[in-house]
Amino acid sequence: MAPVRTRIAPSPTGNPHVGTAYTALFNVAFARQQGGQFVLRIEDTDRTRYDPDSEGLIFDTLRWLKLDWDEGPDVGGPFGPYRQSERTEIYREVAEQLVQKGAAYRCWCTPQRLERIRQEAMARKEPFQYDQFCLGKTEAERRRLPDCADRPVVRLLMPDEGTTVFTDLIRGEISFENRLIDDQVLLKSDGFPTYHLAAPVDDHLMRISHIIRGEDWISSTPKHIVLYDALGWEFPKLAHMSLLRNVDKSRISKRKNPWANLRWFREQGYLPEALVNFLALMGFSMPDGREVFGIDDIIAVFSFDRLSVTGPGFDLTKLDWLNGHYIRSLSVDQVVDRARPYLIAAGITTTDDVYLRRVLALEQERIHKLAEAPELTRFFFEDVTPDPKLLVAKGLDAARTAELLRAASDAFGAAGENATASELEERFRALAEQQGVTTGQLFGAIRVAITGTTKAPPLFDTAVTLGLERVLRRIDRAIAALEALAPPAATGPAPSSPPPGRG
């Protein structure tokens, strides 16, 4: 049996689309499972939409996801070149062959004429199809007639009767009536092929055994089959994946949905393994029901009948959970490595790796996306100016809170530089009792004083990590803030007057 070879064939027209990774994932999984090869081919035949930066972005993001290819433009391979713009000669030859065999014909109709007959068909409420005006005419004959372009296109001649049937590995049998299918342009007047020539030709020449692609190609499959038949080629096996949708089932658009761009996931701080896992969950399920798994697990059990046919809605909340799960499963050192670029980008540029490591150890289970790391950890690196209103615990006033903080400051001082978190906890529990306040009130005030927030890792672990110097300095600042607070002036709501003092 011929070796299994799959491919992903993106167009370099901007930022890589999430659907590209989605489709690539299953192409890789199946090829690996079968001991075959996975090919990356760049479909750059549309010169008007070509973006020179796009190809590099495609390489980068697919590698980021560890969806590596065995053959491609940058790694070479025995069936290259792998950029369609470098293969135009091949397509022209095949087009010529098809014309010779009578399976295709040249068409000189101008875009204006095509547009006109399209409008006429619409006016008659009939489906538009090319009227085969040029079929059977020589160039000389055609030139005597109106609406004749300088350079012809080549159109595929579709049979006007019969049915084209094919078996989809995911959906079963699908059939189309040939007479309803238009004579597709294969070779454009600029000499470049359309998808409908280039992709089938390359799939054959590159020995692709299984075409796993998006369901948007189902409708054009009969054209490709007719083309293969005309050339006497054997058609690869087919599997059409459902297209990813938004939660409301609408189409994902790059304009409206940032997650259409693969790069967005990296910017947000999603781990590639989490994204791969999430994409796999969109339509694939493990036989044992596991939901957390990697590509190796997919490879172990992959089967086309485990792919669902429904277009899945893209719900980021599950991705967030998965991502948090993966972050928690990392070692602290890995978290440091992964979070560092996001911290640096946000202006947190510590060189104290020991400290950074301790900080991230505390925040690891609180990070859902790496891009959140700077906000979660900033108070470890920069002194805070706590909001006095947050400082004052329930049931206390500013003066009493300041008093508690003074006592806390003394207690930290007495505990010294080397106190452990549990030693501190014991000491401060005693302090709360002695002061006649709850631990919640005391700890809460200290927390806001030293972290600036009510949401932080356990207080004494945080204090130990911050170090005595920072803790004492911040408590002093908090006391000062409380003292600057005007005496409780009967709580005038006064929405137009912000808190006095420090802006």
Next chain:
RNA sequence: GGCGCAUUCGUCUAGCGGCCUAGGACACCGCCCUCUCAAGGCGGAGACCACGGGUUCGAAUCCCGUAUGCGCUACCA
């Protein structure tokens, strides 16, 4: 409009004629843990399997129709 593909809890899904009074995960709610936030544990609510007809002793599972969504209908891919 024509053609094609689809339709199970809010979301992702399990299910491939009897094991389904439909299972799991995320999200949600409650409780526990607890110095806050997380994380974790336990529990709960949530799907007349789009709707209507068949086939069958028996249907979420097979067939037909309707509705809805999505795709194609370009010298885009």
